[in-house]
Amino acid sequence: MNYYKSTGMDLTYREILKWGDKREEGVDPHMMKLIREKFGLTDADFREKHLPGSQPVKLDKPSLLKPGQLIFLKSIAGSENILTDDFSRAKYSYGKFYAELLDLRLNLVPDPPDAVVSPRNHDDIVRIVEFCNEERIPIIPVGGQSSVTGALRAPNGGIALDMTKYLNKIVRLNTVNKTVTVQAGMSGPAFEEELNRHGYTCGHFPQSFEYSTVGGWIAARGAGQASTGYGKIEDMVVALKVVTPAGVIETKEFPRTAQGWDIFRVFIGSEGTLGIITEATLNMHIYRPQNTASASFIFRSFEQAVEAMRKMIQSEYGKPHLFRISDPDETDIAFRTSGFDNTFSDKLLKMLGFMPGKRCLMFVTVEGEKDYAKFVMGKIKHTAGKGKGMYIGRSPVRKWLEQRYTSAYMRDPLMDMGIMADTLETAVTWESLLRLCSAAQAYVRKRPRAFMMIYISHVYENGANLYFTFLTPMEKGNEMKDFTAFHRGLVDTILENGGSISHHHGVGRVLAPxxxxxxxxxxxxxxxxxxxxxxxxxxxxxxxxxxxx
Ligand SMILES: Cc1cc2nc3c(=O)[nH]c(=O)nc-3n(C[C@H](O)[C@H](O)[C@H](O)COP(=O)(O)OP(=O)(O)OC[C@H]3O[C@@H](n4cnc5c(N)ncnc54)[C@H](O)[C@@H]3O)c2cc1C
Missing domain, CATH: 1.10.45 (Vanillyl-alcohol Oxidase; Chain A, domain 4)
Structure with missing residues (x-):
């Protein structure tokens, strides 16, 4: 069956590489101006889309499943739930790692699965795993496909197990325990909407929220924008149901135990290598957005902002939920793209010594009970003031929250313009954080016409994450090798200067070496x-x- 043909979609490589379902968007005019200035590019450079990937998908690897194997899989999941056409096989082997997008733009699909199977329930998965284990057929669990680590490729063929078509519902909402049991293929927006209707929130909002699933969050061990308050995904999971080739594991919900180690924890971050998470039980939180206290601050330097952030998180007066600092480069871009540059307020800030190229924005929200949010925000404002930060109102952070998910749509048009645009992220302790930032910036600046922004967005008592977004013109004709070498050098720099391999994207195949x-x-x-x-x-x-x- 060819599901995509029946939907009337364009069956091109571009259809696979695009982020999201929205129509393709252009780049913000302020951003365009900046790219022209930074990289010395002119309109002539943008006349044609670079490597648009507009050809129809055609695989040179036939499906290697034997007819008998296909028949058996159909007998388990239903023939309407097995896809073997080229487009589907290509689509399900891709996430959104930059090099994967380049592959698709170069009309390459090196590692397709032999088939895509959409199981209807947990029992289908048990039977599929038993059968595939006997027949030695690889299984790649697939959620929202927002992986940025090459984790969905099928170098040994096998089946892509699509968790989203059927396993996408809340199973039980337990208001006594304040937990929710959810099927792994449920998407972020559907999950959150339903929780909100019952007066709860899950508190997990990765930037890929619109196109990622609960199972993917757990398997890749992610973090959302409010993780400083609500925790990373591993802080939220209390029980899991997992189908492995060795059997089914269904852990019970307890507040805490001392019955040896918690076996469910080995599946958090397992990236599909141990089994298939079919259900998860997570803590939930009361949904009361009306109580959220928000504040934006500006600091004269990154060092001052980081020092204030450390003091705020180590003070033990309560934690913010969203807690974020932009480095000077990201701050300058935020000011330019929001039209703030050269306004009266901007001139005032400069007069007060908050200079472009040095100043840094900090965004904070505190959620929860009204008096608590007010209390913690009061303390944060006090600490910011003592740390020479200036309160600049609520609206910058609120505007940032409104456009939180839109920047992800900018990468495709940037790549169309021949711009390499990718991100890396890490976790680091406070004592190494500034050294790591300087080393990473120094590495990127060695490349002519390269530009990197850094932000901190997940904060802990002993350290924080760092998130790097780099932009540089592609080396045309040598796009993949050039990217791979540049990316490798940045990963080496991060690890040599005290960073972890990842804080929340996971490892996949990209960082495995x-x-x-x-x-x-x-x-x-x-x-x-x-x-x-x-x-x-x-x-x-x-x-x-x-x-x-
Ligand atoms: C624009 C963009 C922004 C992003 N921002 C963030 C962010 O803010 N925070 C963050 O944490 N991540 C972020 N990511 C990375 C990615 O969205 C996360 O890793 C996400 O958790 C993946 O979920 P998914 O449903 O898309 O999983 P997929 O991409 O489909 O799969 C990811 C991995 O999990 C495995 N897997 C999926 N479902 C299951 C299952 N049910 N059982 C077992 N294994 C499974 C897959 O085999 C694969 O190894 C971002 C990615 C993009 C493209």
Whole structure:
């Protein structure tokens, strides 16, 4: 069956690479001006789309499933839930890593699965896993496909297991325990909408929220914009139901236990290599947006902003939910694209010593009970003032929240313009944070016409994450090799200066080569042993994810 043909969609590589369902958007005019200035580009450089990927998808690898295997899979999941056409096989092997998008623009699909299977329920998955384990057919669990680590590729073929078509509902909302049990393929917006209707929120809002699933959040061990208050996904999960080749694991919901280690935790961050998460039980929080206290501050330097942030989080007077600092480059862009540059207020800020190229924005929200939010925000304002920050009102952070998800739509038009645009992120302790930022900026500045913005958005008592967004003109004709070398150098710089491999994107195949060096041989051997226990025939997302075989 060819599902996509029946929907009348364009069956081109471009249809796969595009972010989101919205019509294609252009680049903000302020941003265009900046790109022209920074990279010395003119209108002639933008006349034609660079590597548009507009050809129809055609695979040179036929599906290798045997007719008998296909018939059996159809008998389990229903023939309408098995796709073997080129477009579907290509589509389900891709996430949104920059090099994957380049592949598609170059009309390449090196690692398609042999089929896409959409199971209807947990029992279908149990039968599919049993069958695939006997037949040694690889399985790649697929959620919203927003992975940025090459984790959905199928280098050994097999089936892409689409979790979104049927396993997309809330199973139980337990208002006594304040927890929710949800199927893994439920998307962020559907999940949140339903929780809100019952007066709750899940508190997990990654920038990919619109196109990611609960199972993907857990499997890739993500973090949302309000993680400083609500925690990372691993702080939210209290129980899991997982189908592995070694059997089904269904953990019970408890507040905490001391019955050995919590087995469900090994599946958080397992990236599909151990089994398929079919259901998760998560803590939920009371939804009361009307109580949110918001504030924006400006600091004269990144160092001052970071110092104030550290004091705020270590003070123990309560935590913000959204907590974010933009470095001077991101702050300057925010001022330009919002039309703030050269306004009366901007001139006033400059007179007060908040200079472009140095000044930094900090955004804070505190959620929860009204008096609590007010109390914590009062303390934060006080600490900001003591740290030489200036309160600049609520509207900058509110505007930022309104356009929170739109910047993700800018990468496709930037790539159309021949601009390499990608991100990396890491976790680092306070004592290494500034050194790591300087080293990363120095690395990027070595490349002619390259530009990088940094922000901090997930904050802990002993450190924070760093998020890097870099832009530079592609080396035309050598796009992939050029990107790979540049990206590798930045990862090396991050690790050499005290950063982790990832704070929330995960590892996938892209960062796998750094795993053993970073974790050490003994830790890697332990991960390998866990993998062999749950997946002795190596059928679960095989071929290098997490540095496993
Ligand atoms: C524009 C953009 C912004 C992003 N912003 C953030 C952010 O703010 N925070 C953040 O944490 N991440 C972010 N990401 C990365 C990505 O969105 C997350 O990793 C997300 O959690 C992936 O969820 P998904 O449903 O899309 O999973 P997929 O991309 O489909 O899969 C990701 C991994 O999880 C595995 N998997 C998926 N479902 C299951 C399951 N049910 N059982 C077992 N394994 C499974 C897959 O095999 C794969 O290894 C961003 C990505 C993009 C493109």
């Amino acid at each position: 750094w795993m053993e060096g970073h974790l050490g041989k003994t830790s890697m051997a332990a991960l390998g042993a866990v993998k062999r226990h749950f997946d002795p025939n190596n059928i679960m997302n095989p071929g290098g994810t997490l540095g496993l075989q």
